[in-house]
Amino acid sequence: MSEDRPDSAALADATRLVEAGRRKQWRSVPGQPGSVVNPPVWRASTHLYESTDDLAKGRPNADGHFFYGRRGGPTQWALADALTELEQGAEGTELFPSGVAAIAATLLALLGPGDELLVCDNAYEPTRNIAKGLLAGYGITHRAFDPLDLDGFAAMIGPNTKVVMLESPGSLTMEVSDIPALTAIARERGVVSVIDNTWGGPLGFPALTHGCDVTLMSLTKHVGGHSDLMMGAVSAKAPHLAMIRRHAQMLGQVVSPDDAALALRGLRTMGLRLERTSATAVEVARWLSARPEVSAVLCPQLESAPGHDLWQRDFSGGCGLFSFVLAEGVDKKARARLIDALDLFGIGFSWGGYESLALPLDPASLRTIRPWPPGIDDGSGLGLRLAIGLEDAGDLIRDLERGLAALGET
Ligand SMILES: *Cc1c(COP(=O)(O)O)cnc(C)c1O
Numbered sequence: 001m002s003e004d005r006p007d008s009a010a011l012a013d014a015t016r017l018v019e020a021g022r023r024k025q026w027r028s029v030p031g032q033p034g035s036v037v038n039p040p041v042w043r044a045s046t047h048l049y050e051s052t053d054d055l056a057k058g059r060p061n062a063d064g065h066f067f068y069g070r071r072g073g074p075t076q077w078a079l080a081d082a083l084t085e086l087e088q089g090a091e092g093t094e095l096f097p098s099g100v101a102a103i104a105a106t107l108l109a110l111l112g113p114g115d116e117l118l119v120c121d122n123a124y125e126p127t128r129n130i131a132k133g134l135l136a137g138y139g140i141t142h143r144a145f146d147p148l149d150l151d152g153f154a155a156m157i158g159p160n161t162k163v164v165m166l167e168s169p170g171s172l173t174m175e176v177s178d179i180p181a182l183t184a185i186a187r188e189r190g191v192v193s194v195i196d197n198t199w200g201g202p203l204g205f206p207a208l209t210h211g212c213d214v215t216l217m218s219l220t221k222h223v224g225g226h227s228d229l230m231m232g233a234v235s236a237k238a239p240h241l242a243m244i245r246r247h248a249q250m251l252g253q254v255v256s257p258d259d260a261a262l263a264l265r266g267l268r269t270m271g272l273r274l275e276r277t278s279a280t281a282v283e284v285a286r287w288l289s290a291r292p293e294v295s296a297v298l299c300p301q302l303e304s305a306p307g308h309d310l311w312q313r314d315f316s317g318g319c320g321l322f323s324f325v326l327a328e329g330v331d332k333k334a335r336a337r338l339i340d341a342l343d344l345f346g347i348g349f350s351w352g353g354y355e356s357l358a359l360p361l362d363p364a365s366l367r368t369i370r371p372w373p374p375g376i377d378d379g380s381g382l383g384l385r386l387a388i389g390l391e392d393a394g395d396l397i398r399d400l401e402r403g404l405a406a407l408g409e410t
Helices: 013-019 052-057 074-086 099-110 125-133 150-156 179-188 238-250 257-289 308-314 332-341 393-407
Strands: 092-096 116-120 141-145 161-167 192-196 214-218 232-236 294-298 321-326 357-361 383-387
Touching: 013 074, 013 257, 074 092, 074 232, 074 257, 092 099, 092 238, 099 125, 099 161, 099 192, 099 214, 099 232, 099 238, 116 125, 125 141, 125 161, 141 150, 150 179, 161 179, 179 192, 214 238, 232 238, 257 294, 257 321, 257 393, 321 332, 332 357, 332 383, 332 393
Parallel strands: 116 141, 116 161, 161 192, 192 214
Antiparallel strands: 092 232, 214 232, 294 321, 321 383, 357 383
């Protein structure tokens, strides 16, 4: 950290969100007194050198040095720096044009021919597709494991197991797993723990302090926050970070300064948005759990939900994304009527924006070990996923009431 910056480790999250990444050298002009609030958008492919002598000296292979546009400029460095400040235990952050690009580059960097990857059974679907469709072509094998079975996980680690890919809560089915215990087992056996921490993020789940070696997230969701930008980030300590950075550069991964500025803007209000969407999610989840049309609510912040104890123990916050299961006897047509009857919930992928979304959820075909919790899509109940935005909780509940009323129509 440069001298003009407060010691971010001593600040609370709310303050760090305001201060992070705002080094004066990225917000001012040399020789000119004063500065602006935000790091400006530096659009640049070519970076200029002082002389052939300067060119011959080269520049350090790290953020914060003019070199060439593919290594970013001050706008991207400010964003990466801000994310590193927010991610306790991280020594640096690498930016990617999407969350999926971050996952693919991280796994390619950490694995090689003959290595095995263990993937939690409830991983984000594209993560498993990367293992099947991309890593397999490089001679990297993978197996799925049950993230709720610690002994089973320990027993699966073999001599070729190099990396474990974690995600908690799991995508769609929302199981909270014991990340400190899983990462302790992995570490003991020399396996690198990578977590897709898009749900919790650095505020809700400081993953590197819970035993993970590498944490990544889709900035498309909470950091962007306005459904108008795609980006991903990986934060880690030095040895793993260097490997991932090298791969990112070989793969030509770079994000635009315009998008980096949007992400920085989103970051400033992320804490407030998460507090609000998480509180509204709990209100909506509690209302749903009392409805006869609903058999289970999978929202980790809700006291009665599966995984709530672990969430309470390990997480410092949540977000607006959760799932629920409809009571037995509701068929897919009725579920479609429910979703189509909603006025305030859009139908679309992604989440973490300011607006609410609803999607049908059929995870059974994505899981190879078992669908969790029992009941989802095994004939006794159909699922829905909600992404709660910044709307009023009462309005959202009235919208869902309208949707549930449409279940019985024909
Ligand atoms: C959306 C998402 C991603 C991928 O992010 P993109 O930016 O859409 O590529 C990765 N993991 C999880 C859990 C996600 O929800």
